[in-house]
Amino acid sequence: MAMTMNGEAVLPAPRETVWAKLNDPEVLKACIPGCQSLELASPTEFAAVAKVKVGPVSATFKGRVHLLDLDPPNGYRIQGEGEGGVAGFAKGGANVRLEEVPEGTKLVYDVEAQIGGKLAQLGGRLINGVAKKMADEFFGNFAKAVGSENAAA
Amino acid sequence: MTATGIGAPVRRREDFRFITGQGRYTDDIERPGQTYAYFLRSPHAHAAIRSIDAAAARATPGVLAVLTGDDLAADGVGGLICGWMIHSKDGTPMKAGAHPALAQGKVRYVGDHVAVVVAETLAIAKDAAEKIVVDYQVLAPVVDMNAAVKKGAPVIHDVAPDNVVYDWHLGDKAAADAAFAKAKHVTKIDLVNNRLVPNPMETRAAIGEYDGGSESFTLYTTSQNPHVARLVLSAFIGIAPEHKLRVIAPDVGGGFGSKIFIYAEETVCVWAAKKVGRPVKWTSDRTEAFLSDAHGRDHITHAELALDDKGRMLGLRVKTKANLGAYLSTFSSCVPTYLYAPLLSGQYDIPAIYCEVEGVYTNTAPVDAYRGAGRPEATFVVERIVEVAAREIGQDPAAFRKKNFIRKFPHQTPVIMAYDTGDYAASLDKALELIDYKNIGRRKRESARKGKMRGIGFSAYIEACGIAPSAAVGSLGAGVGLWESAEVRVNPVGTVEVLTGSHSHGQGHETTFAQLVCDRLGIPIDQVSIVHGDTDKVQFGMGTYGSRSGAVGMSAIAKALDKVIAKGKKVAAYALEASEADIEFKDGRFGVAGTDKSLAFGEVALQAYIAHKFSGQDLEPGLKEGAFYDPTNFTFPSGVHVCEVEIDPDTGVTRVDRWVAVDDFGVIINPMIVEGQVHGGIAQGVGQALLEGAHYDASGQLVTASYMDYCMPRADDLPSFKVDHTTTPCPSNPLGIKGCGEAGAIAAPPAVINAITDALGHEDVTMPATPQVVWRAARKAAFRTAAE
Amino acid sequence: MTTVTMTVNGKSVTANVDPRTLLAQFVRENLRLTGTHVGCDTSQCGACVVHVDGRAVKSCTVLAVSCDGASVTTIEGLANGAELHPMQAAFREHHGLQCGFCTPGMIMSAVDIVNRKGHDLDEHTIREELEGNICRCTGYHNIVKAVEAGAKAMGGTVAAGIAAE
Amino acid sequence: MYAFNYQRAKSVRQAAGLLAKNGEAKLLAGGQTLLPTMKQRLASPPVLVDLARIEGLAGIERKGRAIVIGAMTKHADVATSTLVREAIPALAALAEGIGDPAVRNRGTIGGSVANNDPSADYPAACLALGATIVTNKRKIPADEFFQGLFTTALDEGEIIVKIAFPAPSKAAYVKFPNPASRYAMVGVFVAKRGSEIRVAVTGASSDGVFRWTAAEEALRSRFNPKSLDGVAASADGMISDIHGSAEYRAHLVGVMAKRAVSAALGK
Known part of the structure; x- marks a missing residue:
């Protein structure tokens, strides 16, 4: 099942700072919902484990996260795919653009995600909502990470 | 009409066991030492398998075997077959891709079988299956029929580089075109006949068993046609010779076509039973049933109906794309062709009909016969276009139909059928x-x-x-003739066992078939039992589908009953010391015409086995007759x-x-x-x-x-x-x-x-x-x- | 493993079970009462309906261990010896079954409907109350008739003829 | 199903203790959602804490103008309760429409509310009636309790004990069931108490139950279905699946809301 969504957030930090955070594995780890580990395999590739919990469902996905089309400090594409065992698989990506605005940096994202296997077979009504929630959480967490860092500084 | 004879609403004799929970379905059977199979299925619609690492699964305590397509190949087990050859317009045979029971090199739909785990319990089998690591190279899938036949679409089987199984036609194109050329009104419609999942309430199940002493196999399974299963498993898949393979279809909880076919799971259970040396049981869960039972319908159709100025039908042109899924299931090829196009005349006198059908591979579950099989698709086309035509020309739809009905019989349609x-x-x-x-x-x-x-x-x-006259279907590409067999065994006490090649999975044969026996032999219904669904008891049969059990299966029984009565007359002639020509059989008694001398059916049965009065050379003892009935139409x-x-x-x-x-x-x-x-x-x-x-x-x-x-x-x-x-x-x-x-x-x-x-x-x-x-x-x- | 004791069809049974054993598995596999069927994975088809303490439940969605101390009735416990329960008799009389697979759950649900809604059931009520039981064979037409007649018979308003049949 | 350790709690305190000991433990209330999920191996709690034998967790009582329902009260018992039928017939009717009869005999109000499935019925009743969710730690107003898809105000180890529903003067729940699952594709609960009007919508939004404030405002001037003419729910954020697009769901919210108002007026 495939779905797409998009959104944007204005972050109170300069674009270079935001860009650096977008490339910081520790920040990414803290922002990916349910992320249990994120290990650097190369500067643009990570091995990731994330535990996804939605209501009664919980599934652990193991896979890779890649950073592609790097265009500092304007944006990149973050892409991942994971195997969730019985639950099936998930893959998806987001195009992230950073624009300078008077308040700081505007982050604009387009996400597309696809799942297969048991979750796709059984979870039809929930897939969109879950994907949206996870994207919102990721970028929400990211905004917080940028915000708190900035406030602390 | 007697209370239990033909035409009577006799209450079903099979019901007692079902309403008291004593039905015996495949999953209810527990064989000594049975193990449990769980199938690892592809989560991808289309992928190459680079490797399968099952070491961890094999090492799991309680696991007896993890088997893959390589093991099947090593044992020389053949692939699943499609039993009806269809030729394209140009005379080339349909393009049947290989269909191994466990994937070999490639998976072609979500749910395709990758490996089987056999373990002491189902839970252990599932746990172990999670440890199998399959390295998939995911390929682009093609799901939509129109996309599948476009240039450059992903190729599902190498034998069909354009994903077309066949490009078939029926009827006279020139005659149909001529009819349209003189039409006053042409109605055109585009239809989608939606894909369905059969969903009998009992999911498929199988228990394979191997007896090393006699080197023979037994398969308990949810089948509408156990003999055909045995034939295919033996002759084509090569599991065992026919005389070393017994297939038992016990109570079966609905079929609707989906249990006619020979599937991967049942095949694997029989094969795996010998490999692990223990009975192997598999029961589908409902999600597996959705993924892997053959689906039904799935057509896209454009149709045109030509009318004259009075609203009479002149011609019909139909162009259909039929989705056959990722592999050709057992009877899939005939469903959108010979079970479909010959019905396009409906109840109407249509002088010219031409139909083209393109069978298409997609990365979806195989599509095969489902209740009606081809005929619902044809009826949907005919009855929708007739309705639309009536509305377009402003005629009452009932009156319009009536005006165009066939009224003289027999009627030869332009598409094979002689009504x-x-x-x-x-x-x-x-x-x-x-x-x-x-x-x-x-x-x-x-x-x-x-x-x-x-x-x-x-x-x-x-x-x-009543599918179908063997000669007719043979000429159209069917792999077997579609007759039916029956055997009537009369016991010395006059009770009767009828062995039939038909199979009941909800149709009530134990009742209706017995009604025929009562009617013909004049004996009470409780003296009749119907035996079906076991290849060790019934010698051969074609099974139940296509509404054939009454017309074909019961006709075979009627034929055997006629032979029983004929033999009974001979026996009665000896017993009553009369000429055979003078023996009449009526109301359950054999009597001598013009006298009051007679014997009840049971008495004649006893005489047949006592045989004291026979001259051995003229008449063999016993009362048992068999018949094969092959319909003429x-x-x-x-x-x-x-x-x-x-x-x-x-x-x-x-x-x-x-x-x-x-x-x-x-x-x-x-x-x-x-x-x-x-x-x-x-x-x-x-x-x-x-x-x-x-x-x-x-x-x-x-x-x-x-x-x-x-x-x-x-x-x-x-x-x-x-x-x-x-x-x-x-x-x-x-x-x-x-x-x-x-x-x-x-x-x-x-x-x-x-x-x-x-x-x-x-x-x-x-x-x-x-x-x-x-x-x-x-x-x-x-x-x-x-x-x- | 957890010990569980319950009364099934009037008989006390005690077993040591893996806690993940569902009530449906327990009656089918441990007790070999195979009249209770499993037809789906999502608690919808109703082939597995049994009564726990007099109330219909889907035994595929109940843990056996959570029925400790409970009284369970399955389809096998409905008839009184050779004498059919009036609802069973009505299903046969009205041809309320074909392949028989959904039938045990259907009958157990039907008895539960009567227990809750009384003996005089109209077609609309019966159809609504059968929401949790799926039949693929009958089109429900004769099941509805059977439930209506069975309900009446349970109230004793129909001659005992059916029950004694 | 994966193996798990089964614990039968005798008290809420003991259940909370078991949860505290194992963060992955799950509570078994009615099990009508959890057990099917576990059967599919989509959940693997190592410990299952059964609440069924805790005394006092099930039951319905009247307290002043409110109906208080114990967390382990089954849907069937809410549906047939004389107290509920007299004080809040709309709530009894809602309970009678959950799942099917056999599911209603196992599923519990506490389980449903704690799960906060976006298609569940009870959250709409809680929100529209202004219920208070009482836990082993505190009292949470419904407005604060439901926080989006499967998300609630419950902390780790917090257990719902009972739910108090103030009786409205008029109320009704009308749902449009998904043809296949029979879950609410759109369910609208309308309640009027004095001048306060609350309209809660379930099934439609991927964020779960929400109050449709535009409809509340429209109904405040006159509690009549006609007041909702021209008031349209936005399709933004609505669930879109093979059964219904966001647009269709948004449309159904309007239709169901009108029907609920009519039903509340006894029409």
Whole structure:
């Protein structure tokens, strides 16, 4: 099942700072919902484990996260795919653009995600909502990470 | 008619065990030492398998084996087959891709079988399956039929580089084109016949067993045709020679076609039983059933009907794409061809018909016969285009049909079939009366006052049942002849065992077949037992599908009974010391004509076994006769179904308010059972029209893989039905039977859609006409009305 | 493993079970009462309906361990010896079954409907109350008739003829 | 199903203790959602804490103008309760429409509310009636309790004990069931108490139950279905699946709301 969504957030930090955070594995780890580990395999590739919990469902996905089309400090594409065992698989990506605005940096994202296997077979009504929630959480967490860092500084 | 003879609504003899929980279905059977199989299935619609690492799974305590396609190949186990050869227009044979029971190198749909784990418990098997690491190279899938045949589409089987299985046709193209050239009016429609999942309530199950001492196998399985399963497993797949393989189909919880086929799981259970040296049991869960049972229907069709200035039909042209899924299932190739196009004449006198069918591979579950198999698809085309044509030329749809009905029999259609008998107008007239057609206008106005929209829809269907004359189907590409066998064993005490090659999985054969025996032999029904579903008991048979059990299976029994009576006369002649020519058999007694000397059937049976009075050379002892019956023609049940719906335009909810079915099934053995078959068929047809649809997303994931998303008809989705019949006995079999099992599923879908489109005033409604579909269509209707 | 004791069809049974054992598995596999069927994975088809302490439940969605101390009735416990329960008799009389697979759950649900809604049931009520039981064979037409007649018979308003049949 | 350790709690305190000991433990209330999920191996709690034997967790009582329902009260018992039928017939009717009869005999109000499935019925009743969710730690107003898809105000180890529903003067719940699953595709609960009008919508939004404030405002001037003419729910954020697009769901919210108002007026 495939779905797409998009959104944007204005972050109170300069674009270079935001860009650096977008490339910081520790920040990414803290922002990916349910992320249990994120290990650097190369500067643009990570091995990731994330535990996804939605209501009664919980599934652990193991896979890779890649950073592609790097265009500092304007944006990149973050892409991942994971195997969730019985639950099936998930893959998806987001195009992230950073624009300078008077308040700081505007982050604009387009996400597309696809799942297969048991979750796709059984979870039809929930897939969109879950994907949206996870994207919102990721970028929400990211905004917080940028915000708190900035406030602390 | 006696209380238990032909025509009596005898209560079913099989029911006691079912209503008391004593039915014995495959999963109810527990074999000593049985192990459990669990299949690892592909989560991808299309992928190459680079490697399978099963070491961790094999090392799991309690695991007996993890087997893959490589193991199958190493043992020389053959692939699954498609038993009906179809040739394309250009004479080339259909392109059948290899179909291994466990994937070899590639998976082609979500649910395709990758490996099997055999373990002490199902839980252990599942745990171990999670440890198997499959390295997939994911390939682009193709799910949509139109996309599959486009240049550059992903190739599913190398033998079919354009994903076309066959490009087939039937009929006279030149004659059809000529008819259209002189037409005054041409009606054109585009239709989608939605993909369905059969969903018998009992899922498939199998227990394979191997006896090393006798080197023989036993397979307990949910089959509609255990002998065909044995034949295929033996002759084609090469599991064991036929005499070393016993297939038992015990109580089977519904089939609807989906249990005719020889599937991967059953095959693997038999093979694996020898490998692990223990019985191997597999029971499908419902999600597995959705993924891996053969689906039904799935056509895209464009059709055109040519009419003259008086509204008479001149010609019909039909072009269909049929989705056959990722592999050719056992009978899949014949369903959209010879079970479809020959029915396109419907009940109508159409001088010229031409039909083209393209069979297409996609990365979806295989598609094969499902209740009606080809005939519902044909009826949907015919009854939708006839309805639309009547509306376009402003004629009453009932009158338009009547005007075009075939009236003289036999009638040779332009598409193979020779209809033997029928009275289509009689069924229509009766249906119109039962639905109270003359007051439909008043009922529509009443609905409108409540803000609802009411519509009425007709479906005048015909089907070809009693499949099938062996010579006829042989000439069309069938791998086997479709006769049926019967054996009647009369015991010395006069009780009778009938062994039949038909198989009952809800049809009530233990009752109806016994009624025939009572009728013919004049003995009480409790002295008759019907034996079926075991290849060690019944020598051979073709099984139950295509509404053939009555017309073909019972005809074989009737033939064997005739032989029993003939032999009985000989026995009676010896016993009564009379000439055989003077022996008459009537009301269960053999008597000497013109005398009061007679013996009851049971007494003659005893004499046959005592044999004291025989001269051995003239007459063998015993009373047991067998027969093979090969029909001379198909049978042609027909009828008219009328559906009345009321639509809530605010929500799009369609309520089926009235249903009338008037069917001509020829001679009816048990009206109670026949009506039950009609009810069930209508429910499946209404399900197709309003509720059911298998839906794959663009990546090939089946998103309707449980009852959470696949909408099964429930009690409150349906009304009670008014079911009646007319009768023209079938002339081609000794009992006059036509067949009734599929009629409802064939007739219903166009009746529903015709009713909805009547209510809405336009034709733009697809199946399944879910609330959302109808809501949109109702809005379109409102815009049109506003614009007028 | 957890010990569980319950009364099934009037008989006390005690077993040591893996806690993940569902009630449906327990009656089918441990007790070999195979009249209770499993037809789906999502608690919708109703083939597995049994009564726990007099109330219909889907035994595929109940843990056996949570029925400790409970009284369970399965389809096998409905008839009184050779004498059919009036609802069973009505299903046979009205041809309310074909393949028989959904039938045990259907009958157990039907008895529960009567227990809750009384003996005089109209078609609309019966159809609504059967929401949790799926049948693929009958189109429900004869099931509805059977439930209506069975309900009446349970109230004793129909001659005992059916029950004694 | 994966193996798990089964614990039968005798008190809420003990249940909370078991949860505290194992963060992955799950509570078994009615199990009508959890057990099917576990059967599919989509949940693997190592410990299952059964609440069924805790005394006092099930039951219905009247306290002043409110109906208080114990967390382990089954849907069937709410549906047939004389107290509920007299004080809040709409709530009894809602309970009678959950799942099917056999599911209603196992499923519990506490389980449903704690799960906060976006298609569940009870959250709409809680929100529209202004219920208070009482836990082993505190009292949470419904407005604060439901926080989006499967998300609630419950902390780790917090257990719902009971739910208090103030009786409205008029109320009704009308739902449009998904044809297949029979879950609410759209369910609208309308309640009027004095001048306060609350309209809660379930099934439609991927964020779960929400109050439809535009409809509340429209109904405040006059509690009549006609007041909702021209008031349209936005399709933004609505669930879109094979059964219904966001647009269709948004449309149904309007239709169901009108029907609920009519029903509340006894029409």
